Amino acid sequence: MKEGLLYSAVLIHVYPTESLPADIGLKQCRSAATLRKWRASSARMRIDRQGVAAVFNIATGLAIWCSEAMTLALVLFVAWRHNIRNEAYLYWGLGFLLTGIGFAMVALRGEIPSLLSVEAGNAIALLGQSAWVAGFLALDRKRIEWWALLPPAIWLAGVFLPWVNSDYSNRVVLYNLASATGATALAMAVAAGDMRRERTRIKLMGVFVLQGCLCFGSALTMTLTMPSDVEATNLGGASAMATAFLLTIAFAFTCRLIMERSERHLRALTLTDSLTGVLNRRGLLGYFDGIQERAHNEQRQVAVILFDLDHFKRVNDHFGHQSGDAVLTAFARMARQYIPNNIFGRMGGEEFAAFAAVADQTEAEAIAEAIRTEFCRLPVSTGEAIVPVTVSIGIALASSIEANIDKLISAADRALYAAKAAGRNCTVTFGEAEAATPAPATPSSTAGELVPTVDDQVEALRRMGTLSRAG
Numbered sequence: 001m002k003e004g005l006l007y008s009a010v011l012i013h014v015y016p017t018e019s020l021p022a023d024i025g026l027k028q029c030r031s032a033a034t035l036r037k038w039r040a041s042s043a044r045m046r047i048d049r050q051g052v053a054a055v056f057n058i059a060t061g062l063a064i065w066c067s068e069a070m071t072l073a074l075v076l077f078v079a080w081r082h083n084i085r086n087e088a089y090l091y092w093g094l095g096f097l098l099t100g101i102g103f104a105m106v107a108l109r110g111e112i113p114s115l116l117s118v119e120a121g122n123a124i125a126l127l128g129q130s131a132w133v134a135g136f137l138a139l140d141r142k143r144i145e146w147w148a149l150l151p152p153a154i155w156l157a158g159v160f161l162p163w164v165n166s167d168y169s170n171r172v173v174l175y176n177l178a179s180a181t182g183a184t185a186l187a188m189a190v191a192a193g194d195m196r197r198e199r200t201r202i203k204l205m206g207v208f209v210l211q212g213c214l215c216f217g218s219a220l221t222m223t224l225t226m227p228s229d230v231e232a233t234n235l236g237g238a239s240a241m242a243t244a245f246l247l248t249i250a251f252a253f254t255c256r257l258i259m260e261r262s263e264r265h266l267r268a269l270t271l272t273d274s275l276t277g278v279l280n281r282r283g284l285l286g287y288f289d290g291i292q293e294r295a296h297n298e299q300r301q302v303a304v305i306l307f308d309l310d311h312f313k314r315v316n317d318h319f320g321h322q323s324g325d326a327v328l329t330a331f332a333r334m335a336r337q338y339i340p341n342n343i344f345g346r347m348g349g350e351e352f353a354a355f356a357a358v359a360d361q362t363e364a365e366a367i368a369e370a371i372r373t374e375f376c377r378l379p380v381s382t383g384e385a386i387v388p389v390t391v392s393i394g395i396a397l398a399s400s401i402e403a404n405i406d407k408l409i410s411a412a413d414r415a416l417y418a419a420k421a422a423g424r425n426c427t428v429t430f431g432e433a434e435a436a437t438p439a440p441a442t443p444s445s446t447a448g449e450l451v452p453t454v455d456d457q458v459e460a461l462r463r464m465g466t467l468s469r470a471g
Contacts, residue, residue: 063107069100088139095131098124119159122175126151129182136189139258148189151182169222169232176219176239183212186250200260204253211246214239275325276332278352279345287343288355288405295357296400301432303364303397304408305354306416307335307371310390310424312350323382327389330380335371353409361397361429365451368393368427376425390425392416395451396435411435418450427451 076093080086102125109117133148155178164170187208195201218239222232271283279287295302309315309331316324328350335352336344344354358364376390394416396408411430419428428450 066100066104066107069096069103073097073100086139088135091131091135091138095128095135097128098131099128102126102128118171119156122159123152123155126155126175126178126182129179130185133182133185133189136186137192140193142192147185150185151178154178154181168229169227172232173219173222176215176222179243180212180215180219183208183215187212197264198257198260200253200257204250204257207246207250207253211243211250214242214246273332273346276329276346278332278336279343281345281347284343284345284347284353284355285405291343291355291357292400292403295403298357300357300359300400301361301364301397302400302403302408303356303358303367303395304405304412305356305364305368306347306394306409306412307331307352307354308392308394308416308420309350310392310420312389315387315389319382319385319387323385323387326382327380327387331375331389331391334374338367338371338374340367353412357400358397361395361431364395364397365427365429368395369451372425372427392419392424393427394419395427395429397430397432398435399432402432402436408435411437422450 073093073096076089076096080089080093083089102121102123105112105117105121105124108121127149129151130148134144137144137148155174158164158174158177159171164174187205190201190205190208193201218235222235225231227235271279271286273280292302294300309327312324312327315327328346332344332346332352335354336342339354340356343356345352347353354367356364356367358367372391372393376388379386379388381387394412394414396411396415398404398408411434415428415430419426422428
């Protein structure tokens with residue numbers, strides 16, 4: 001199939017504007033018999049006065065390409081019907097459909113008016129190239145730009161000029177210029193995506209840039225050398241052969257780009273909590289090594305912060321599970337904003353966790369207290385009721401060298417237990433020494449350091465002010 005596509009692409013680009021060269025026009029085909037004789041002889045070698053040979057069966061090549069284009073269009077339409085939100089498949093399918101229709105009209109040269117076969121047929125084929133550009137833009141959810149329509153616009157702007165319309169070589173030059181513009185537009189559409197995350201885009205863009213240079217170089221060569229029709233056919237054939245090869249590579253890179261994007265999407269689904277949209281336990285634990293390395297490079301400490309929503313079962317029992325889900329989602333959305341680099345996830349149920357590289361214990365406590373204060377300050381609205389909820393927090397710290405994920409999570413869990421025992425809606429911290437201590441058989445309710453709340457600090461300042469005035 002690939003060989004058929006490559007061969008047919010050569011035939012397409014050899015006579016992009018018509019199936020009859022200028023030296024054998026319709027005026028010489030005054031009868032159907034004469035036209036049939038020319039079509040039969042066109043499959044054989046033709047040699048010009050200088051002995052230059054050209055062997056191309058235009059009608060057969062166009063028929064092969066049209067059938068393959070229609071097949072690819074059908075496949076892409078089915079893919080779009082399966083995933084209707086991805087409009088890229090729709091535009092790519094339209095591109096193949098328009099290309100097939102356009103070259104079918106070109107193949108009917110002599111059976112339909114010249115205006116439809118030459119001018120309209122090639123314009124529709126180039127409009128298919130514009131649809132491919134729109135497909136790459138839609139792949140990145142970007143709006144379709146005006147320059148996507150430049151290929152057919154250039155063709156229609158030049159083909160009706162008398163010195164172009166009446167000369168076969170000039171029409172080939174014009175078509176190559178329009179095709180080069182289309183390749184440039186494709187490169188621009190590919191470059192509009194995320195080049196750093198999708199490295200395949202660089203290779204794909206390079207293929208389209210090379211294709212544009214090839215088409216432009218072919219047009220420039222024909223303009224400077226002013227070849228005969230047969231020489232133009234041979235030059236166009238060589239250019240088309242290289243272009244078809246590049247298009248095959250571009251198609252392979254496009255498939256690879258889509259596969260990589262699908263794999264990345266599936267990987268994200270396996271690492272994300274479906275309810276809250278934050279990392280799940282597996283996804284969160286995968287970031288620990290990176291946090292530890294960053295803390296080592298910046299000479300900071302590793303902090304593990306555990307959050308547990310207070311009396312969450314009561315929320316579900318009193319307000320319903322939908323309200324409970326709304327509380328979980330609201331907390332996750334709010335808390336992740338305070339965590340550096342958003343290394344925050346749901347460990348399970350109403351328990352969440354965060355990893356951070358902090359300068360000291362004070363910074364870790366500041367992060368935790370900011371989340372606790374903000375969450376209890378604003379009750380969660382579920383649409384039907386206002387749900388007052390608080391959160392208890394446990395913190396465990398370790399140096400970047402001695403940090404162990406299992407020990408830190410265990411220590412943070414003991415600190416969280418102590419926070420629950422202290423009355424909930426508070427934060428308890430385990431420093432490096434306590435976090436390194438093996439976990440006891442029975443957790444202590446008084447272990448760790450209870451972090452003063454904002455209200456406690458305000459009350460302490462108020463008392464100090466009262467004492468200073470009394471003194």
